[in-house]
Amino acid sequence: MGPFACTCGNRLFIDNTQCVACGAEVGWCPACRTLTTLIPTPAGGWTCGNDACHAPLLKCGNYALEHICNRCVLLVNESPDGAPTADTLCDYCQLTEVIPDLSIEGNRQRWYELETAKRRLLLLLDQLGLPYGGAASGIALPLSFDFKADAIPADGVWKMMSDERVYTGHQDGKITINVREADVVEREKLRVDLNEAHRTLCGHFRHEIGHYYWQLLVAGRCEPEFKAVFGDHEQPPYDEALNRYYQNGPLPDWETRFVSAYATMHPWENFAETFALYLDMAAVLDTAIHAGIVSNIDVRQSSLEEMIVEYQKLGVAANELNRSMGLTDLVPEVLSEGIRGKLAFIHNLVRFATGRELEQPVASAAAASG
Template sequence: MKTYECVCGARLFFDNTHCLACGHEVGWCPGCARISALESLAEGGYRCLHEDCGAALLKCGNYADHDVCNRLVAIVDGRAEALCDCCRYNDVVPDLSIEGHRERWAALEAAKRRLFYTLDLLALPHGTADEGFDPPLSFSFMADALPDAGLWRSTAGSERVYTGHAGGHITINVKEADDVERERLRVDMNESHRTLIGHFRHEIGHYYWDLLVKGRDEDAFREIFGDPAAPSYGEALERYYEAGPPAGWPADFVSAYAAMHPWEDFAETFAFYLDIVAVLDTAHHLGFSGIDHDASLPRMLSAFQQVGLAANELNREMGLTDLVPEVVTPTIRDKLAHVHRLVHQASG
């Protein structure tokens, strides 16, 4: 992730809506693909103040009405889309009549924008149903129906909401955006990390399995990740929740959950690959020399090890969990190589 510069010279960050130094409103300009200072226009709308741009803009509806977005849309021939290039993927959004849901939705959108930044950095294809993209990508952010608890009332129906992916549709339970709840789940499930961005990177891994592997590259997938039909997903799931991961799983899997079934292994490996790309891209823009996401896999992994070592030690100094808990064994390297090849074929 890059950082950007305000007209006043102060540094702007990807999530900013205001410049903390001069107070200018800021947001993501689709004209120059950056966080830029905005000038409010008398006739309505905004102008991008970046010297090379000057695009006429409107705030995304979710920025203007709910403050859960910081993106703008271009005004072309007097018209503009209602929602930005990230928000237009939403199918169901949280019920805002429930206290705390706006803040949780904002956290979900911030993670989703970061996901799209990395997908676009890798030039991975994605699109909506309106654009005719197959399979179309969409998101639902929903809460469980637990009327007595009062906290997680549903926005749609009465059943429990499972975070997951089906046919391009990604559902995330709003409670994942609650820090206390998410940390409790992380400890319960014995995970080294549990984050919103991690959920998005995992679920999009299932999406890219559908898009890039299903019916196209399944033989190569089976060779590396195993046969998804034996055992079936249902059997594997039941076995995992009864018996847990096999002893010695860290030699072959990036996480315990990856050991559940080849599809989960692929999604976890894909998420780890996106972690690596995002961390290297950020390290590059922060001035770590000789480090970038755009390299051969061996170079990426050696750079990631270098950055990871530094970040882990810094985190330990502050009593935080390791930034990079994973150890890349030869088996995991082969799985990452499969994902690396798929990503480069798709972007080419």
């Protein structure tokens, strides 16, 4: 994503709120869809610094007041005295329905980390042209986010009822993330415990949005084609598969056919894990394009084969760079034929869904291939 340019000529990066060279405030302009310098107006608003745009803007409430966002909203109305009247959250912040309790130490920083990773996810979906929207958008499956913590011990005694435990997951358009995942120590412990190559907030969002797109794009539309590639999601039922996975562990030869051990648990997890890999690939390639490392690739136009070739070349180099620093591999997956077949299903599904409204199911629209 990015980089973008300040009016002073300095580079801006997607999470910036200020230009480090000239000190100007910066924000995302929804009119020209770019990160831009914000020019203050006498009325207390802002104007987009992009010469081709100059849209009147307000900072998102979570930018102006909470400092956890860097997006703006279009100023559509002005009151008679010229003061801005929109008391509004940006399109992305509107999708968050529950935020962590900010009276608890550390939760503001965790909320910031969660919204930053969520913004990256939504920017990527926008870039790929994938449909999503909140309750007011008219989309068949409205998307929303809850960022919740496990129940706090009262009087020093933990009361761990099942409904006080927060599970990271997706249900009917709602993505819930346990705020503990925004804590790097907690996350690393879990990563080692679960023997995962990576465990990141970006990865959680990319996995859970995979479940969202299964329900939006696959359910009732192309389930037979899905089964042929990922397995039968109805047999065994999810709960049975979950118990079996935690008792017996993953299939022994999973590396040759699955993107992760967890993907072996159930076809829905297989799909979500592969969907997350597809988004990882698109995100890394896009960043590499903007950094001038990769050319001749367009994540919205290129074939899957072209994307895989570049991703693997980049992965070999990036892994060596990381190892030279003692870091874990950027690209841990080996993309076997079996995994490529699953990526092809997702690639076709993404291309099919791009820019569509998706209010009515379309039968068998995204057939699997390769």
